[in-house]
Amino acid sequence: xxxxxxxxxxxxxxxxxxxxxxxxxxxxxxxxxxxxxxxxxxxxxxxxxxxxxxxxxxxxxxxxxxxxxxxxxxxxxxxxxxxxxxxxxxxxxxxxxxxxxxxxxxxxxxxxxxxxxxxxxxxxxxxxxxxxxxxxxxxxxxxxxxxxxxxxxxxxxxxxxxxxxxxxxxxxxxxxxxxxxxxxxxxxxxxxxxxxxxxxxxxxxxxxxxxxxxxxxxxxxxxxxxxxxxxxxxxxxxxxxxxxxxxxxxxxxxxxxxxxxxxxxxxxxxxxxxxxxxxxxxxxxxxxxxxxxxxxxxxxxxxxxxxxxxxxxxxxxxxxxxxxxxxxxxxxxxxxxxxxxxxxxxxxxxxxxxxxxxxxxxxxxxxxxxxxxxxxxxxxxxxxxxxxxxxxxxxxxxxxxxxxxxxxxxxxxxxxxxxxxxxxxxxxxxxxxxxxxxxxxxxxxxx
Amino acid sequence: xxxxxxxxxxxxxxxxxxxxxxxxxxxxxxxxxxxxxxxxxxxxxxxxxxxxxxxxxxxxxxxxxxxxxxxxxxxxxxxxxxxxxxxxxxxxxxxxxxxxxxxxxxxxxxxxxxxxxxxxxxxxxxxxxxxxxxxxxxxxxxxxxxxxxxxxxxxxxxxxxxxxxxxxxxxxxxxxxxxxxxxxxxxxxxxxxxxxxxxxxxxxxxxxxxxxxxxxxxxxxxxxxxxxxxxxxxxxxxxxxxxxxxx
Numbered sequence: 001x002x003x004x005x006x007x008x009x010x011x012x013x014x015x016x017x018x019x020x021x022x023x024x025x026x027x028x029x030x031x032x033x034x035x036x037x038x039x040x041x042x043x044x045x046x047x048x049x050x051x052x053x054x055x056x057x058x059x060x061x062x063x064x065x066x067x068x069x070x071x072x073x074x075x076x077x078x079x080x081x082x083x084x085x086x087x088x089x090x091x092x093x094x095x096x097x098x099x100x101x102x103x104x105x106x107x108x109x110x111x112x113x114x115x116x117x118x119x120x121x122x123x124x125x126x127x128x129x130x131x132x133x134x135x136x137x138x139x140x141x142x143x144x145x146x147x148x149x150x151x152x153x154x155x156x157x158x159x160x161x162x163x164x165x166x167x168x169x170x171x172x173x174x175x176x177x178x179x180x181x182x183x184x185x186x187x188x189x190x191x192x193x194x195x196x197x198x199x200x201x202x203x204x205x206x207x208x209x210x211x212x213x214x215x216x217x218x219x220x221x222x223x224x225x226x227x228x229x230x231x232x233x234x235x236x237x238x239x240x241x242x243x244x245x246x247x248x249x250x251x252x253x254x255x256x257x258x259x260x261x262x263x264x265x266x267x268x269x270x271x272x273x274x275x276x277x278x279x280x281x282x283x284x285x286x287x288x289x290x291x292x293x294x295x296x297x298x299x300x301x302x303x304x305x306x307x308x309x310x311x312x313x314x315x316x317x318x319x320x321x322x323x324x325x326x327x328x329x330x331x332x333x334x335x336x337x338x339x340x341x342x343x344x345x346x347x348x349x350x351x352x353x354x355x356x357x358x359x360x361x362x363x364x365x366x367x368x369x370x371x372x373x374x375x376x377x378x379x380x381x382x383x384x385x386x387x388x389x390x391x392x393x394x395x396x397x398x399x400x401x402x403x404x405x406x407x408x409x410x411x412x413x414x415x416x417x418x419x420x421x422x423x424x425x426x427x428x429x430x431x432x433x434x435x436x437x438x439x440x441x442x443x444x445x446x447x
Numbered sequence: 448x449x450x451x452x453x454x455x456x457x458x459x460x461x462x463x464x465x466x467x468x469x470x471x472x473x474x475x476x477x478x479x480x481x482x483x484x485x486x487x488x489x490x491x492x493x494x495x496x497x498x499x500x501x502x503x504x505x506x507x508x509x510x511x512x513x514x515x516x517x518x519x520x521x522x523x524x525x526x527x528x529x530x531x532x533x534x535x536x537x538x539x540x541x542x543x544x545x546x547x548x549x550x551x552x553x554x555x556x557x558x559x560x561x562x563x564x565x566x567x568x569x570x571x572x573x574x575x576x577x578x579x580x581x582x583x584x585x586x587x588x589x590x591x592x593x594x595x596x597x598x599x600x601x602x603x604x605x606x607x608x609x610x611x612x613x614x615x616x617x618x619x620x621x622x623x624x625x626x627x628x629x630x631x632x633x634x635x636x637x638x639x640x641x642x643x644x645x646x647x648x649x650x651x652x653x654x655x656x657x658x659x660x661x662x663x664x665x666x667x668x669x670x671x672x673x674x675x676x677x678x679x680x681x682x683x684x685x686x687x688x689x690x691x692x693x694x
Contacts, residue, residue: 021639021640022636022639023636023639024457024458024461024636025636061635061636064486064489064490065489065490065494066486066489066490066493067489067499068493070496075493085494089469089496093496
């Protein structure tokens, strides 16, 4: 390291000593490195170096598309290719990624490592379900191809494996055909958690994309109100004649003060969102507005101020019913975790990625500023999630404790044994793997 | 337009080739590593939605001048003509490394000045033989003035900038438009590990400016634009000030 530098995830907490090595030649710079990082959009410490091993490889300059078959839709690319390029170049030509997360500023390598999901999870699963092959640099320095047929264990451990089984160099996956570059969407207002679950379940049968915004700040009768958004690709006859224009967003130029997104602001925002959305609305929707609403504010993470924030995302199985979701909301409001935005989504069955997050049930994603009370709140939520048989999403996590995660994740032992086989010396590491995933006795755990 | 690019596999050359391809130009790539050239060709084709094989490639190494004429001939044949020649390739090393390694210094001075000029001469002749065209070459703001951090690299780029200016004066009337691109600090693999100064640019922003300059035949283009102003001030500074500052 030439300079005293630091790295942080999208939540800007924690901030750790570290720096990136960048080159178009990803195979060269991954040699001997503990981790490869993409665009750094995971919220917590997934993309951060472990203590004492501060230099990580950056994939962002390795961004070439290596082949695209316009008949089958199979695309092979270097791991640093950003989703924003695929979106810009392929949507006008009638193709889209089979699964998109809530931001286009991620790399395809990162999409595999976190096994990202989107509004179509109930129908199409995670991104990993559409990946057919990976080329990796594994811990002993070799370059290995893996798929569901060759080196299957390595493949399953890498999809959702947070980059800890080897450096992802190239990704092959199937793009999806779309009839037009526009969406046809509906918005429906709902008044309670129970109604949410019902409307999401009903919508899932007919709509490929569904998600909901739920009010987690208001108390009393308003808790759990919000709206369900559902969409499908518009047929050519319904779509506008012009392709959707790229929307010009704005940049949040400076950190807002830490108190800016306080409870009152969050309540006002939620009230505003609820009032300004009609009871029911249908029509053409710009794909930016549906898939990437927050991408229009560059650096929106500055809204939480210098101390940063975390996102807590968990999935609660269907057996738990509405009771568990209601208790979740109660814990959040009782402890004052005023989140301006909270997203709810029903997930389909889990995929074959061994540490992949989604499984059947209801997923809730909620932002909290990093404060002295944040650890306690997340411990309380994790107690609930463990009790209900749910689990959390590693790409968002900063505060979960090792013993909580072990209880949520029955697949962890198998993942660890595969990882040990491919990396017996434990060369591949991240701040998150040290905190949550490594073998052996707890070394400190979380703060 | 029919465009040949030397150095399109990396950095600003990669970004520029993508912009030209996406707007419909025909490209031919020259570079050192044949496998890497083919990967970049496939990337450009996939981005523009064109058939595999529509972007041709040929090996051309700035350290081997004997290969310049055959490479340009292959490009001209592959494209079925030639309108623009772009050179973004070059060597870079820090002043510290160059002072410690005189062989590296000799190589860099040869590649970035003498051999680049020889390549441009070959391109000039071919373009003039076709009745004119555009020669767009990446020099650097490092060539604007003798400066402590870029004594050797800057000397090579100063020579290159001078040559390009002379070319522009002499041949513009005959239809050869010469464009000298002077990038400031741009975040690429080349500048990896260097301390990022204020006003650092991104390769794609540079590419956007260069595409505009090619279309308009603008003889000198600073990128990002703010570096034009910065270098204007630097050129005006008296020697005793330049000796004091580290810039």
